[in-house]
Amino acid sequence: MSSHALPTAAAPRLRLDWPKLARRARLKRVTGRSALLAFLLIVSLPILLPYFWMVVISFTARSGGVSTQVLWTACAVIAPAVLIYSVVHIATPSRGLRLATALSLLVIAAVLLAGLVGRQLHLANYRFLWNPNIVEELRSKATAGGQFPSVWIAFRNSLALAISQTAIILVVASLAGYYISRFAFRGREAFLQGMLVLHAFPAMTLIIPIFLILHWIGLLDTIAGVMLVLATIELPFYVFVMKGFFDAVPWDIEMSAMTDGATRRQAFRMVVLPQVRVGLIAVGVFAFIRAWEEYIFVRTMLIENTNWVMSLYLFWVSDDIMGVDYGIVAAVSVFYVLPSLLLYVFCQRYLTQMTIGGIRG
């Protein structure tokens, strides 16, 4: 009978070893974060190392072969610094201590690098910025047909292409996105689906017809022609993105503006557009970078060397002097990558919000 009774001494078994559990949780947290950090460091290595190498080559390489000595020396300094900082970061939650570690490591690394490789740094590879005749100088004759153009002509062309494309896309995508988001019209569904299909369609397959069309209308080998082609191909995606942003703006705000005396256009400009500012910035940055990095279409449709854009300039430089002078190729690459990198750094706060959309109240 008594065996069926509940054990009266059950209470003490509930007493738990709280300090031990806390220790275990702390340990789990630290190992988890260490593993994550190690993983991220390892997977970022194949991405970061080539860029780093490119920068190193551009500042150190001299005519002739390429040496990896500076790269490995620099890595030998930077890798331990990163590891030490990671350990400190995991070990302490104190912001002050982390900052102090980061700063002192930076100073030590800078001093070490200056001492070890400082004397090998030089700017000679960047001479293409003021001397357009690098190729002739190196090989006595360029394959790109006569005189190599100044890099600034290519830079100007790239800038013109990227800025005009950004402007076209911003204007068209915001107006079209707004219209699709707000108005019911016949064929709206079909239009939306059509845009998705257009985006899924590989634009490369159109390259021959586009080439011929541009030839017939006389826009072949002009920046304006490439700009129109790129904008057309890119637009469906950006219209879609902007529609998403406009969908997130409540109707009430617009109705309110209209009862307050605004016309539909004024309501759009004064009330709705400021709500999608993040979307406009994101679309603008992506459109710019996309045009800046464009290669295939410009390679096909721009011929004269005065119409080269940066990607073509880089291509011809590497085509002509690869194997002779890696330093200049690397320096041109750094110069090419810089504008989009700067843009990305300044706007990344907005870009990360692109998929989320929406407005803050």
Next chain:
Amino acid sequence: MARIELKNVRKQWTGATAVERIDLAIDDGAFIAVLGPSGCGKTTTLLMLAGIYSPSAGEIAFDGARVNDVEARDRNVGIVFQSYALYPNMSVLDNIMFPLRFKKIERAEGEARAREIAALVRIDALLDRRPSQLSGGQQQRVALARALVKRPHLLLLDEPLSNLDASLRLTMRTEIRRIQRELGVTTILVTHDQIEATTMADRIVVMNGGRIEQEGTAKDLYERPETLFVASFVGSPPINLLDGHVAGGEIKVREATLKVSGSAAGPIVLGIRPESLLVNASGMPAKIVAAEPMGREVLYSAEGALGLVRFIEPGAEARHREGQNISLAFHPEATLLFDKASGRRLDARIAS
């Protein structure tokens, strides 16, 4: 300020009718509430008055002049949305001054007017803030100030209190009423909350299924509901509605047989408000099913000769236990009889 009229107004969307038919006249300076469940067409009516939607048929008139084709921006209507719809990119002051941008008003004068109205709704200390830095109640006041600054002919309030917590709701109810009286602006409040409607408005319009069910004061609606819908929608806790059958001057409800005075025949619905039922030895037997103390009174459910009914008794504590047998009586003059088929109230009641 204006006298507002809606004549046979109808709004149809492709495939659905939002408003069947609205006939309504609102006196200059009046405060009326449009009360109804969600989807009854009250917000559509409001947006037609504002000029956002145009009616499919009928006429809307301000001071006797047809305004159907007048654009929203020219109607001079102030509207407070449920979401407040403040412009997040502007400061509170700019929000309030926004409507004045479209009128030929000097900036200095506009700002003076905005500050004056801000003082009236008591947000004069918040003018430099952004809407996102304000609490719900403050946002509500900004929205009200923005609607009022243009000195509207008509002020429309679309569920203005439903996003506020209970105590703020009480304060804002009184505040909106005070401001409306002070300015004398014709006001229409749209709400699904009967307390809001009865406490704030002079007259209440009950809407259901795109039609007006009844229009009157809170007392009219409560004591003399014209339809079953109004009887069931107005009053909390809700009225007891009991199916019955009238034949030969007698009404049969479940096991009870009662005398009827007035003309009634066939299937009917008997309505008894919870406060009209009382525990009295002369009544009919019933058994308490549930006792729910609500603070000032106790709500009981009882199963008896009339079927399942709810009644309330004053007091904080329950005096009857669940399962207890009691005897329930009611005041015959407080009963309502409705025709079951049409849902309309009959000119008859239970005889004592």
